[in-house]
Amino acid sequence: MSYINLLSIGSQGGWTIALVGYGIVFVALVSLVIVFVNLPKLLQIKLRSKLKKQGKPTANIGELDIEGSVNAAIAMALFMHFDQIHDEESNIITIKKVTKNYSPWSSKIYGVMNQPR
Incomplete structure (x- = not known):
């Protein structure tokens, strides 16, 4: 097959692929x-x-047989029960300052203040 034939089939092939895809999903x-x-x-x-x-x-x-609404209520109660197990926290926030060594390579002041003349 030549390249021109592939181009003409390509426009029809797009619709075919789309329809086959929709059919498979359906x-x-x-x-x-x-x-x-x-x-x-x-x-x-x-x-x-x-x-x-x-x-x-x-x-x-x-x-x-149990109704769907009863199943949903039981599932929600179990979810809420197991979700509350790990919510106990100390409510203490600590922020530790990290000291970094000074490096002129990361300093912006040398690039802004020293303009070439």
């Missing part, structure tokens, strides 16, 4: 939605089979 998002919607159902099936193996009744599994 398919990924749809698949994530499907996984997150069906994950509680799969976990409930696994819990039922586990309870059947142990010989416990599986009729009360619906009681194990």
Whole structure:
């Protein structure tokens, strides 16, 4: 292929790459939605089979579901509890002056005051 043919394909290729990219992102998002919607159902099936193996009744599994607002409140309470653990401080601020040796190389006065004649 010559360079001119690549240039003419390049304008069409840009649209193709954009559409393929958007398509991949859309398919990924749809698949994530499907996984997150069906994950509680799969976990409930696994819990039922586990309870059947142990010989416990599986009729009360619906009681194990907790609403999202309750989960959010529990998560926020845990976050606030663990965040307050390290907040105890002494409230003492100390500033130590660092002494530096004088160096004429870093002094601006010699560059400003001594103008060439």
